[in-house]
Amino acid sequence: MSSLDRLERHRRFWTGEPVDQPLQGVSREGAFFLQPFVALGVPDGDLRVADVPAPPLFRAAYYEPTLAGDPTDGDLLWVAKPPRALPWMEAIIGCCVEVAHCAQAMSALAPGVLPDLDRFDAEANAWLGLMTAFTRELAEWYGLRVPIGQTLMRGPSDMLAAFLGQGFYTEMIDHPDRIKRLARQCTQIWIQVLKSQYQHIPRYRGGYVSGIMGIWAPGPVAVYQEDAAGFISRQMYQEFFWEGDAAIAAAFEYSLLHLHSAALQHLELVLAIPQLTAVNVVVDPRGPALPDLIPDLQRIQRAGKALHLHGDLSEADLQLARSRLAPAGLCLWVVREK
Amino acid sequence: MDDVLQAIYDSILEGRVTEVAAEVQRALAAGHPAGVILNQAMIAAMAEVGRRFETMEYFVPEMLVAARAMKEGLALLRPALVGAQIEPVGKVVLGTVSGDLHDIGKNLVGMVLEGAGFEVVDLGVNVPPEAFVAAVREHRPQVVGLSALLTTTMLAMKATIEALRAAGLRDQVVVMVGGAPVTPAFADRIGADLYAPEAASAAARARSRFADQGGAE
Numbered sequence: 120m121s122s123l124d125r126l127e128r129h130r131r132f133w134t135g136e137p138v139d140q141p142l143q144g145v146s147r148e149g150a151f152f153l154q155p156f157v158a159l160g161v162p163d164g165d166l167r168v169a170d171v172p173a174p175p176l177f178r179a180a181y182y183e184p185t186l187a188g189d190p191t192d193g194d195l196l197w198v199a200k201p202p203r204a205l206p207w208m209e210a211i212i213g214c215c216v217e218v219a220h221c222a223q224a225m226s227a228l229a230p231g232v233l234p235d236l237d238r239f240d241a242e243a244n245a246w247l248g249l250m251t252a253f254t255r256e257l258a259e260w261y262g263l264r265v266p267i268g269q270t271l272m273r274g275p276s277d278m279l280a281a282f283l284g285q286g287f288y289t290e291m292i293d294h295p296d297r298i299k300r301l302a303r304q305c306t307q308i309w310i311q312v313l314k315s316q317y318q319h320i321p322r323y324r325g326g327y328v329s330g331i332m333g334i335w336a337p338g339p340v341a342v343y344q345e346d347a348a349g350f351i352s353r354q355m356y357q358e359f360f361w362e363g364d365a366a367i368a369a370a371f372e373y374s375l376l377h378l379h380s381a382a383l384q385h386l387e388l389v390l391a392i393p394q395l396t397a398v399n400v401v402v403d404p405r406g407p408a409l410p411d412l413i414p415d416l417q418r419i420q421r422a423g424k425a426l427h428l429h430g431d432l433s434e435a436d437l438q439l440a441r442s443r444l445a446p447a448g449l450c451l452w453v454v455r456e457k
Numbered sequence: 458m459d460d461v462l463q464a465i466y467d468s469i470l471e472g473r474v475t476e477v478a479a480e481v482q483r484a485l486a487a488g489h490p491a492g493v494i495l496n497q498a499m500i501a502a503m504a505e506v507g508r509r510f511e512t513m514e515y516f517v518p519e520m521l522v523a524a525r526a527m528k529e530g531l532a533l534l535r536p537a538l539v540g541a542q543i544e545p546v547g548k549v550v551l552g553t554v555s556g557d558l559h560d561i562g563k564n565l566v567g568m569v570l571e572g573a574g575f576e577v578v579d580l581g582v583n584v585p586p587e588a589f590v591a592a593v594r595e596h597r598p599q600v601v602g603l604s605a606l607l608t609t610t611m612l613a614m615k616a617t618i619e620a621l622r623a624a625g626l627r628d629q630v631v632v633m634v635g636g637a638p639v640t641p642a643f644a645d646r647i648g649a650d651l652y653a654p655e656a657a658s659a660a661a662r663a664r665s666r667f668a669d670q671g672g673a674e
Contacts, residue, residue, distance in 0.1 A: 222556030226557075285560070289522055351517065
């Protein structure tokens, strides 16, 4: 047991100040994020904003039972957030949302007619309106009792991969200027959306808690990911997405970028994002085993970024991580594969 | 390699669709046999694309444009291949399993398999087990390829294999599985015959399996 107060240890995660042991948690949320939607009768197929049950219905179907089950996650905090099953950012830019009960998932598909992102209107955007309604309701129900936070918001490359489908990849070669323009627009929308949420997220014990990871910070935190960029070269990442990722990091006091262990080809560039505070690496079942990842993980720590490591980590993995990685600025998050 | 074959090879490698089309027409006009164009220029180029993908010189965009160029060239070459009675090396029925709407990985596998000389019947996404069964009955493929991107849809691969077994078709096809969450251990556990970690290796593994069984090489 650490001698430090829990929130002080969380604060030190971001700053890299000394701690006697890393933050550690075992997620109890599971992978079945669609369950509350199924329980509320959302059918298979296309999902429009109007089809989503009103936020108060989710209170009884999801938030209250979750809280009653003590969702504390080791050192980490459980955060009430808009339902993470929804592909929020993709929907906000105009992608179609498709529900698949058998997959326990929602997917974002390219719209038949691509909206002009230059004409994005946050005030009139129905999906953003729904996200805000959830955040406001959560703040009203739980106030300062439970941390309220950012939900899963996929980053610019993921937004564009959904928006353009397979064309996303070929357009980078065929029409690079178009993709650069769209990437800039997605970045601006991403920042605008999260800033709009922070207008309604109350401070929790003087700070904010990262919605997915459950780590408290003294200021607003941005958690983002670029999974689609994991399928492109380092040069293309630099050309199309590095600038946007740097802009997101610069727009919030604390930031955490999620990467996959099987696609660390951009790591050097990610570490060069000056205002990025933390890097999350998920240990992919098909990627390199943890012992082979250690040099990259150490590189992240040497670059002065906090390291959030997550995956289906065994006890041996955890021991290895604790022995080879510095505890300062380290969080080990175990997510058991079902 | 002859200049025109080299030009086809290079154009596919660099994904230049218009040039591939022009060079294939030039090669045919110059009297190159369709089989030589296919094997020495086009399939060889896609094999090199696969090699570069595996060594991380190429990523998805480069692979997609190369496969697109290959497809364009193949469309022009097909009448000549039919005329010369050159058969595909095998037939593959391919689809993303039930509940999963992701298609890029599956499309890449399809293009790479075509590039390796297979005939591909693409069933699309969100394909229920019974649709795979019906497609196997109709098309009589040697290989069934199952793709999934989500951990929650991987189980539909098992259901598809079981449906093939229940229909008495399991022993007639090689079942190949792949997709981001799929591992060799999972492939073994559900009774798949082949596991492809990514698109590039799918064609090589399918061809190798065929060779083992005395089929195409």
